[in-house]
Amino acid sequence: MKLSRDKINLQMARKCWCVRNLAEAYGVSRNRINVLLNQREVSTAVAGKLAAALGVDVTEILEDQND
Secondary structure, eight states: OBBOHHHHHHHHHHTTOOHHHHHHHHTSOHHHHHHHHHHOBOOHHHHHHHHHHHTSOGGGSBOOTTO
């Protein structure tokens, strides 16, 4: 699955979160979150956990099919 960094940043902005906040909600270090966000291509489990940490549906953080 391909993550959309822009969409994740938008969700973080809506919560007034920085990477540290996302890392705490996800349960990993800031460095690990940065690695995940820079990979873009992640497993379904990772995408699901990121979405859950942000409190959104997974479709809201994935790249659109036609991108």
